[in-house]
Amino acid sequence: MKEILSPDFKVGILGGGQLGKMLGLAAANWHLPLYFLDDSRSFPAGGIAEAFVEGSFKNYEDVLAFGADKDVISIEIEHVNTEALVTLQAQGVTVHPHPEALNLIKDKGLQKLFYQKHHLPSAPFELFENEAAVRQAVQEGKWTFPFVQKSRTAGYDGKGVAIIRNEQDLVEKLLPGSCLLEECIELQKELAVIVARNAAGEIAAFPTVEMDFNPDANLVEFLICPARIDPDIEAAAVELAKRCIETFGICGLLAVELFLTPDNQLLINEVAPRPHNSGHHTIDSCYTSQFEQHLRGILNLPLGSTAMKCPSVMVNLLGADGYSGPTRYVGLEDCLALPGVKLHFYGKSTTKPFRKMGHATVLAESIEEAVRIAKLVQERLSIQSF
Ligand SMILES: Nc1ncnc2c1ncn2[C@@H]1O[C@H](COP(=O)(O)OP(=O)(O)OP(=O)(O)O)[C@@H](O)[C@H]1O
Ligand SMILES: [Mg+2]
Numbered sequence: 001m002k003e004i005l006s007p008d009f010k011v012g013i014l015g016g017g018q019l020g021k022m023l024g025l026a027a028a029n030w031h032l033p034l035y036f037l038d039d040s041r042s043f044p045a046g047g048i049a050e051a052f053v054e055g056s057f058k059n060y061e062d063v064l065a066f067g068a069d070k071d072v073i074s075i076e077i078e079h080v081n082t083e084a085l086v087t088l089q090a091q092g093v094t095v096h097p098h099p100e101a102l103n104l105i106k107d108k109g110l111q112k113l114f115y116q117k118h119h120l121p122s123a124p125f126e127l128f129e130n131e132a133a134v135r136q137a138v139q140e141g142k143w144t145f146p147f148v149q150k151s152r153t154a155g156y157d158g159k160g161v162a163i164i165r166n167e168q169d170l171v172e173k174l175l176p177g178s179c180l181l182e183e184c185i186e187l188q189k190e191l192a193v194i195v196a197r198n199a200a201g202e203i204a205a206f207p208t209v210e211m212d213f214n215p216d217a218n219l220v221e222f223l224i225c226p227a228r229i230d231p232d233i234e235a236a237a238v239e240l241a242k243r244c245i246e247t248f249g250i251c252g253l254l255a256v257e258l259f260l261t262p263d264n265q266l267l268i269n270e271v272a273p274r275p276h277n278s279g280h281h282t283i284d285s286c287y288t289s290q291f292e293q294h295l296r297g298i299l300n301l302p303l304g305s306t307a308m309k310c311p312s313v314m315v316n317l318l319g320a321d322g323y324s325g326p327t328r329y330v331g332l333e334d335c336l337a338l339p340g341v342k343l344h345f346y347g348k349s350t351t352k353p354f355r356k357m358g359h360a361t362v363l364a365e366s367i368e369e370a371v372r373i374a375k376l377v378q379e380r381l382s383i384q385s386f
Contacts, residue, residue, distance in 0.1 A: 002071055004299055010035060011299075012067055013045070014057040015076035018346035018356065019275045020045035022283065023076060026291035037066040044346040045076075060084045067093050074252060074298045075274055078106045079153075096251040096298040097273035104248070105273055108160075109152040109180050115268055118247050120240070122268040123259070125182045127152075131174040134181060138170060148182040151175050185267060191227055191258040192278035193241035196293045199251050199300040204293070205238045206286060206306045209278050211257075216354075222374055223314040224367055225281050233264060240266055248273070252297035253290060255279060277316065277356075284342045284361040285312035310363050313370035315377055317343075317358040319351035325385030327351045334380040338373050340364050350385070357383045 002009045011027070013020050016038030024034045024045055033050030041052040055062035057077070063084035067073050072094045073085065082099040089095045097105075104110045115122040126143075128134050137143050151160035154177070162173045163184065190213065195205040210227035211220045227234065241256040248254065248271075255276030257269040279290035288296075288304025296303050319327075327349060335341060345358035360377045364370035 004301070005030065005032060010070045010072075011295075012037065012070035012073045013076055014038075014063065014066075014073065014080045016041075016043040016045035016049065016052060017076060018044045018348075018358075019076035021048055021346060022280075022289075022344070023275060023291045023294060024048040026289055027295055029292070030295075032295070035066075035070065037062065042349060044348060047347055057081065064088065067095075072096065072298055074294070075102070078102055078273060082106075094298075097248075097254075098250065101248045101250050101273055105271060107152050108150050108270065109178070111270060112180060112182075114248075120244060120247065120268055121266065123148075123182045123185050125180050127178075127180050129178060131176055131179070134174060134179065135170060137181070143181055145169075146184040148184050149175055150180050150182060152178045152180060185259050186262055187259055188262045188264070189227070189229065189260040190269070191229070191237055191260055191266075192223075192255060192276065193237050193258065194253055194255045194276060194279040194282075194290050194293075195238075195241040195245045196253050196297045196303050197245045197251055198297050198303060202303050203242050203245060204303040204306050205241055206279060206282060206290065206293075207308050208234050208237045209281070211278060220277060220316060222371065223278055223281060224371070225285060225312050225314075226308065226367075228367065229260070230264075233260065233266070236266055240268070244268065244271060251300070253279075253294045277359075280344070280359050281312040281314040281361045282306075283344070285309055285363055310365065311367045311370055312364070313362045313367065313374040315360050315362070315374045316356055317345070317360060317381065317383055319353055319355040319357050320382045320384050321353045323384040324352045325350055327357065328384045328386050330382045330384050331380040335360070335377055338362075338376055338380070340370070340373060341377055351383050 012035045016036040021044040027034045035051045036045045036049045037053045046052045057080040063081045067088040085095045085099040109127045146165040149162045154160045190211040197203045208227040210224040212222040214221035245254040255272040259267045283289040287307045340363040342361045362370045362373045
């Protein structure tokens with residue numbers, strides 16, 4: 001095994017989007033070069049990569065060729081070719097998260113079966129082959145409105161999720177193909193806990209965050225850390241996330257999205273075995289960022305302190321509605337004039353409505369103050385096109 005940080009030690013990342021870019025920025029602090037595989041070097045990680053290989057992380061040959069000379073391979077997106085990762089592992093490449101976990105997680109149906117098998121709490125569900133089978137189950141009275149339909153493999157950013165409330169939705173909104181139905185859970189809050197593990201078995205969790213959704217885009221709007229919950233719920237959320245990563249046996253990060261019900265029960269919504277949107281604030285507000293922690297996890301280094309430096313609110317900077325084309329940042333100076341605002345742009349050359357173009361983390365002495373300033377960020381900054 002080559003020594004970490006020795007000149008020929010190579011870490012490869014499948015996916016070159018914004019998560020890859022921020023992973024690369026964290027690695028740069030250690031002068032650890034990262035190599036990326038994705039369709040185009042014009043993607044966010046292209047600008048900071050040691051080397052960027054153009055190819056598809058979904059393609060067996062591309063992943064195999066990319067991984068052959070790497071010591072460690074990790075991901076910034078779970079929809080990668082796992083057969084190639086299995087082959088690479090057999091050739092001696094260290095792969096984190098391990099391909100079996102990736103196979104479970106990238107299929108929401110298998111993910112739900114995993115929770116059931118291991119008695120990890122999540123919403124009651126049933127698997128269906130296609131939308132016709134869903135309609136039949138409703139006709140037979142086996143499922144009643146409202147319920148949630150999720151595509152098993154196609155979803156991200158809320159695109160593979162439909163809430164079916166009535167007969168009309170059943171006609172117009174059902175998603176095609178293999179799916180699962182889930183009971184519609186009444187939500188007191190949506191929470192997320194990002195937890196990390198290394199090969200030595202060390203586990204560390206970041207403070208629980210509270211996710212506030214924009215109902216139009218079905219994307220997280222504000223992400224509040226620490227979550228405004230009782231300490232016993234915080235402790236239970238962290239415990240559940242730790243149990244989750246231990247059960248999956250993953251090295252690196254696992255982001256655990258949770259539902260908090262009105263009677264204070266925690267249910268796992270879904271997990272992601274990589275850096276996550278709900279952990280972006282850690283770059284500015286915690287002792288260790290989620291990106292550095294992921295590197296520590298996959299390289300079997302001691303995990304960093306997850307302690308918070310101060311309260312924060314993260315706001316996703318989405319492409320403004322009505323604009324598509326070359327990216328233009330309107331109101332940048334007004335926004336930078338606000339106290340405690342840390343801007344992160346991903347460098348996407350074109351914008352479109354609700355596309356994640358960057359994020360702002362607002363640091364303040366209290367959550368109330370951070371929320372107030374985050375709203376000003378949203379008012380002042382608009383991502384449009386030329
Ligand atoms: N069973 C449920 N009951 C109530 N609301 C739900 C349920 N499942 C999902 N939702 C709502 O839909 C949102 C998106 O669901 P989910 O996280 O499964 O999809 P996703 O496409 O993977 O989303 P993302 O990529 O944004 O995390 C949830 O955050 C929640 O607001
Ligand atoms: Mg989700």
